[in-house]
Amino acid sequence: MSDSTGGEADPATLSSPTGTEAALRAPRRDDGTAPLVLVLGATGYIGGRLVPRLLAGGYRVRALTRSADRIAALPWAGDVEVVEGDASDAGAMDRAMDGVDIVYYLVHSMHSGRDYGRLDRAIALTAAKAAAAHRVRRIVYLSGLHPDGVELSAHLASRQEVGDILIASATPTLVIQAGVVIGAGSASFEMIRHLTEVLPYMPAPKWVRNTIQPIAVRDVLYYLLAAARVDGDVQGTFDIGGPDVMRYSEMMNGYAAVAGLPRRTITALPVLTPGLASHWVGLVTPVPNRIARPLVESLLHSCVVKDDAIDRLIPPPPEGLTGYSDAVRLALGRIEIDQVETSWVDARVPDAPSDPMPSDPDWAGRTVFKDARRKATSADPDAVWAVISQVGGATGWYSASVLWAARGLIDRLSGGVGLRRGRRTSAQVTVGDAIDVWRVEHVEPGRLLRLRAEMRVPGSAWLELGVEPTAEGSEYWQRAVFFPRGLTGRLYWLSMLPFHGLIFSGMVNRIVAEAEEDEAPALVPEPRRD
Template identity: 80%
Template sequence: MSASEHDSTSKFAVSTPLGSEETLRAQPHPDGSFPLVLILGATGYIGGRLVPRLLAGGYRVRVLSRSSGRIQALPWADDVETVEGDAADPEAMDLAMRDVDIVYYLVHSMTSGHDYGKLDRAIAINVALRAAEQQVGRIIYLGGLHPDGVELSPHLASRKEVGDILLASATPTIVLQAGVVIGAGSASFEMIRHLTEVLPYMPAPKWVRNYIQPIAVRDVVYYLLGAARSEPGANGTYDIGGPDVFRYSKMMNGYAYVAGLPRRHIAALPVLTPGLASHWVGLVTPVPRQIARPLVESLVHTCVVKDDAIDGLVPPPPGGLTGYLEAVRWALGRMEIDQVETSWVDARVADAPSDPMPSDPDWAGRTVFQDERTRATTADSTSVWKVISQIGGATGWYSASVLWASRGLIDRLSGGIGSQRGRRGYDGLRVGDAIDVWRVEHVEPGRLVRLRAEMRVPGSAWLELSVDPTDEGSDYRQRAVFFPRGLTGRLYWLSMLPFHGLIFSGMVNRIVAEAETDVED
């Protein structure tokens, strides 16, 4: 992508600005061209959120990836230049760094195996040498916040070693050191999320008493963008963190507060070693053990910002740093919408860095239970939609009437609305309509309706019914989605599984049968 082809008014303008225009936009060269940035780790958690904001800021972006196919699956693939290769390969790195102004070093090798420190060292040395040979203007590295003068965990020791190698190179380097990053998809945040949601009582290692200074992912991205505009020749290490400092246990209860969960009781046990704790985390959370163990081992250290030197390099965000509770709200706020509509793996660029991204791993995000069924039918889509649009009220739910009535009675007895509301009428579905214990949340006439449950359940529930035309007739699709709240929500879903088998299979069969009968008549 040449400078002449580059449009500084990028289509990746985001609706949630992270800071001032002056701090975050690219500063053009004297000849009018915009800086070329190389991202190492573009498909990772931070990289996937940084790339669209660099594009929005006017930068030309090049990415290095071992698989160009992974890049092509992302929404900004056509707006970046992709070089296929490995960061440890000198030839690939020479090609990737040609004419580059800034290198963002965002790769880590925790998932590569036991010797990830050795691999990280080799990559850092290769990057340092190639950057000097190609006369790169600056390297920006995101490392880990750590205390001084103590023996570090293997993970933090490796992160520090990479920073030291880059700082000692011939290329000016800015090392930003962050602690626990708060945002949907961050491995550290996902550990907090799942531990807190699943366990009302948690035996934990004594490191839950250590002090931590978390930082919102939006602030991490802000500092990474700001570092690109800092004074030429800057070379040093800068701690970055949010405004809150507290114990790890308090951080978990802060999550519980925002998520609407009861306070978690956490007991610090001196006998629970980091190794044992990582096994336990692996059982309770979906975070892979090869990622969980290094992170758990790193929690034995108190990690807080040592000084405010970063303020001299990058001014604080105009609105101030994001507090922990607000960061958790950002992480949870958009997720229900995204996961219900598409399960978030789509061609959408996140409006905020805390939003889910298509490049996030499968284990990231809220726990979601689904019952999904599809049935091909010879009935056309109009006939199927006619049946769907009459659901509820006097028509009923096309299956297991006794079970639906029993569920409504239980809801009534527990203080809920029960199932006595019926529906307004049968001349169509409108957003906001009440249908028994459901509320119409979204309608695409002739194709889809999504209902949000208003019954008392330990979580949030939706029922989505849709139909798509085919050459032979149509495909009917039915999806029940449940976001459990805490351990009670998970147990509720499991207890309902036998009934779901009767209710939802019956609905599919009856709706399709009614539509086919209508066609015959």
């Protein structure tokens, strides 16, 4: 492990690339206009951070997305052009590529179920064909660091296949291969963080002894931004990594040192297969098994940078690469101030229902069950909304925490996301955000929050929380709506009725009480009379 892990660098002096740096700004096209960049995966962990930096650097940005509403909820939505459609659809990809100079290929179908390899291949072929047809100048693809000459996991093999398809296309392609990305909200970092914080002793697979070269998310963004400025027909595969080469066990104890935790005892056991290890990770951390398994499988081999070819193409960041300890410290700082820019929790759940709730469920032409409740309060509507908008995550659900925990555990054991997924930030709520077992479907600030269930249930479920002003203050209301699927769905709703009585009535009472308590003026002590 390099010395930089134990260095004394002050993270406050390490500036994340903004895109405005001279070496990263957009070069003008021959006609004097700004280059047009298409970002595939603009709402993902890396894409959501890259887009605002491209805009700051003077690029015009277009995003291809399945949900224009998801883009519309982001702070930079008004500055990008949106093409709505699926990346696997040739027509949507063709529309998105029209007039584009540079394509950032940041999509990966790991979250889309077991057949993600086939889907990755189809999207790559579609993108390559469309890029060639529209004479795109360059494709930049972020792939995974891996060794040569070994049988790769399905996850890494798929990433490599996509890179091969893009390099073989008619469009010059830079494949940038990064290892474990360290940043607030990344699945890899959250896995390290929770394993280390929860377990003082960890029986682990033998891959904890493999060497890894982690990289800070800020350095990944630097290389991606700089790649857009590479001239000519240069193409190929280039490895990037941070300054520290370390074992996975050293990464965990490196995290413990930064977080002020005692050193963890980690024992490598040859009997823990990737499948068993991923189930273990899924139970101990918020990262569900469907994401944990590809990540675990990616650690089966040592993954370090093979050469310095990237340095001859893109100079290292002017302030140097970020050491592991500094990357951890920066990530924890972001979490502490509730400023996590993007997070794995907002990734789409495979097979989760995506149809919006009908505007009037009673007239939807289907069987529907509802639980509706209201309560008047003297609290101002803004005070009630402040409580509503912080629901879930560390705040919880304001009632029957044991029942909510039990429901989340059942969902987790059945392969769902569970309550421990949490939320990216407690400070704001936007369309597309994940909140525990829910997805934000619709927000009217100060008035309505609609959540769509992503837990495993025999049907489709929504939970609405809202507030309306009244002459005396406001009225809080909530509504649970469930469209059952077959007899199983009907029996499920009936079996949950006793618990709903406790959960939903408790939520109404507690949310109103919290709003009234928050609005109550602080008691000022009377002055002393000596």
